[in-house]
Amino acid sequence: MSDAALRLKGIEKTYHSGDTAVPVLRGADLVLEPGEVVALVAPSGAGKSTLLHIAGLLDTPDAGTVEIAGKDMTGRPDAMRTAARRRDIGFVYQFHHLLPEFTAAENIVLPQRANGIAAPRAQARAAELLDAVGLAERASHRPAQLSGGEAQRVAFCRAMANAPRVLLADEPTGNLDPATSAQVFEVLLALARDTGLAALIATHNLDLAARMDRRLRLDRGQLTVG
Helix, strand or coil: CCCEEEEEEEEEEEECCCCCEEEEEEEEEEEEEECEEEECCCCCCHHHHHHHHCCCCCCCCCCCEEEEECCCCCCCCCCHHHHHHHHEEEEEECCCCCCCCCHHHHHHHHHHHHCCCCHHHHHHHHHHHHHHHCCHHHCCCCCCCCCHHHHHHHHHHHHHHHCCCCEEEECCCCCCHHHHHHHHHHHHHHHHCCCCCCEEECCCCCHHHHCCCHHHHHHHHHHHHC
């Protein structure tokens, strides 16, 4: 049996405000297999962004372990965690956060160059991804020249640039109208299916959540089948 793309075991996280302790995650467990697209449904303030940040090695849990492709990343040095993020994890947020001074293609090339990929190969990869999401003709456009849906598709391409094992998305269609949201989701789903990518997608959109392989709910700090 192959290693899970992402495995969270007993994740706990508590924030402190003065003398007050606010438990957010209380022993959350998750197994995400390659090629699986899973919805994470939770109300605002339930801790889904915290969970995604811990899964993506941007934050550390108070207890529990985070495994990427069978490798325990808990307590690893910052340099090792950074390398794992660049190599194995892609992020997409509600707002695209594209760099405004660069073109769509350049925004996809940059994370590859940061990962040590030569410019010609990075440019070819950017062109391939943009073509896959129907934006080949927009490669030279800057973010301000793109629609919201186009910019978010570029953001997906940027997240996929280094061929990660895991995609973590926090309300990736939350800033889009329903029709555009559905279109962008179809692109994400196709990319995941074609590449074997494992995706964990936090969303309030129950229609989109119902189209994923599984739906999980974050309830009182634990993950349950939703």
